[in-house]
Amino acid sequence: MVKSIGIAKVAFLLVLFVSTARAQSIFDATKDGAKANGPDINAALTSTWKKACASATPSKVLIPKGIFLLSAGKTTEDGGWVTFQRIEGFTFSGDGQGASSWGACGNDYCKQLPINMRFDFITNGLVQDVTSLNNKQFHVNVLGCKNAAFHRFTITAPANSKNTDGIHIGRSSGIEITDSKIAMGDDCISIGGGARNVSITKVTCGPGHGINVESLGQYEREEPVVRITVKGCTLTNTDNGMRIKTWPASYAGSASNMHFEDLTMVNVSNPIIIDQAYCPHNDCNAKHPSCVKINNVSFKNIRGTSTTPIAVKLACSSGVPCDSVELANIDLKYIGKEGPISSECSNVKPKVIGVPNALACGSPTAAPSRKA
Ligand SMILES: *[C@@H]1O[C@H](CO)[C@@H](O)[C@H](O)[C@H]1NC(C)=O
Ligand SMILES: *[C@@H]1O[C@H](CO)[C@@H](O)[C@H](O)[C@H]1NC(C)=O
Ligand SMILES: *[C@@H]1O[C@H](CO)[C@@H](O)[C@H](O)[C@H]1NC(C)=O
Numbered sequence: 001m002v003k004s005i006g007i008a009k010v011a012f013l014l015v016l017f018v019s020t021a022r023a024q025s026i027f028d029a030t031k032d033g034a035k036a037n038g039p040d041i042n043a044a045l046t047s048t049w050k051k052a053c054a055s056a057t058p059s060k061v062l063i064p065k066g067i068f069l070l071s072a073g074k075t076t077e078d079g080g081w082v083t084f085q086r087i088e089g090f091t092f093s094g095d096g097q098g099a100s101s102w103g104a105c106g107n108d109y110c111k112q113l114p115i116n117m118r119f120d121f122i123t124n125g126l127v128q129d130v131t132s133l134n135n136k137q138f139h140v141n142v143l144g145c146k147n148a149a150f151h152r153f154t155i156t157a158p159a160n161s162k163n164t165d166g167i168h169i170g171r172s173s174g175i176e177i178t179d180s181k182i183a184m185g186d187d188c189i190s191i192g193g194g195a196r197n198v199s200i201t202k203v204t205c206g207p208g209h210g211i212n213v214e215s216l217g218q219y220e221r222e223e224p225v226v227r228i229t230v231k232g233c234t235l236t237n238t239d240n241g242m243r244i245k246t247w248p249a250s251y252a253g254s255a256s257n258m259h260f261e262d263l264t265m266v267n268v269s270n271p272i273i274i275d276q277a278y279c280p281h282n283d284c285n286a287k288h289p290s291c292v293k294i295n296n297v298s299f300k301n302i303r304g305t306s307t308t309p310i311a312v313k314l315a316c317s318s319g320v321p322c323d324s325v326e327l328a329n330i331d332l333k334y335i336g337k338e339g340p341i342s343s344e345c346s347n348v349k350p351k352v353i354g355v356p357n358a359l360a361c362g363s364p365t366a367a368p369s370r371k372a
Helices: 042-054
Strands: 007-012 025-028 059-062 066-071 080-085 092-095 115-120 123-133 140-143 146-156 167-170 172-183 189-191 195-205 211-216 225-231 234-236 240-246 253-268 270-275 292-306 310-315 323-334 342-346 351-353
Touching: 025 042, 140 146, 140 172, 146 167, 167 172, 167 195, 189 195, 195 211, 211 225, 211 253, 240 253, 240 292, 253 270, 270 292, 270 323, 310 323
Parallel strands: 025 059, 080 115, 092 123, 115 140, 123 146, 140 167, 146 172, 167 189, 172 195, 189 211, 195 225, 195 234, 211 240, 225 253, 234 253, 240 270, 253 292, 270 310, 292 323, 310 342, 323 351
Antiparallel strands: 007 066, 007 092
16 A cells, blocks of 8 residues: 555654754754645755755754654655754654555565664764654664764554664764663664764663664674663563674674673563574575674673573674673573573683573683672
8 A cells, every 4th residue: 555655744843952062053944844734844854954964063953843744755865754964952753654564575674665763974962852653664773973862762663563673873973872762673772883982771672672783794894883881771572682693604893892781681582692693584604603703791780581591692703702701690580481591602701700500601600799
């Protein structure tokens, strides 16, 4: 049914600003013809953002309160339904009406479908109080941003919505995601090549595929992933808790200085997982090891329940084994009936502190630390 993906209503609620010391130019989309309850505003938004981008000073784009129509067929040039550039903060809410297109490309990423919101090349930005509902593809894509914070995002779609990653971060530095609720059918947050200095705190995730450092090694000269922290998050009914995955037979790459701390897993299939032979649908050469080096990773204070017996899986590459992996204060219970809880580890010798023997990858465990 073509009609069902034709039009979406998007409610832009309120425009908030953060104060900055530097002068800013303001661009009002209504001056370019955006009108509440009027015709499709894609063209108006495109011209407003073009002006904002061409501006020499930091700029803000104003979108008034109201319901606006955007045509789904016409995506912006870069494949976003709505692309935000150089904006300082606003409230945005809407319904992507994506149900008709979930799974439209089988298990594959659907390139022709729009991403609900793209944040491209935003520097020193704050975006908060955003709701994204039932998107067709990724909800939020963060690309080329520097020092951008995303607070209080609510992302909602059903568990069966394929390839609807909540927030994807690539080639960006200084990204902060906090106080957010993400429920949908794919990765709640995916962290891709070139993500540096990313901090994720107080996020609830589920249903979905958990928080992922993503599918590295697929592209040549992929930039390293470095300095990632995930802290104080709760994952509920997800396929993975905290996962790092890389492709086998891959290009060289690296992911390092990643610290995952104070995480609660509720009924999660794979609470702690490094998978360097990630090969969905068997369409890769799994015989050759991944060439992505994983180094300096810790999982600390992780508690909760696992729905599979292998609650800790560290499957590192035989080509470039993982270095400096630490497991500390892990308290996970298996809630199924297929035997005792266990861990499965290869090409890694983690340092373990306060981890039950069964979850310690066969490494000798030290006493729990006294940290609460
Ligand atoms: C990342 O953080 C480190 C340490 O806090 C800092 O030295 C570095 O400049 C930051 N890099 C980027 C790209 O934000
Ligand atoms: C491990 O990562 C942390 C956080 O980025 C960093 O402070 C520390 O220096 C790293 N350790 C090594 C040995 O690189
Ligand atoms: C726990 O997760 C399993 C799938 O892994 C699901 O079938 C079950 O309904 C979940 N339990 C609860 C209480 O949500």
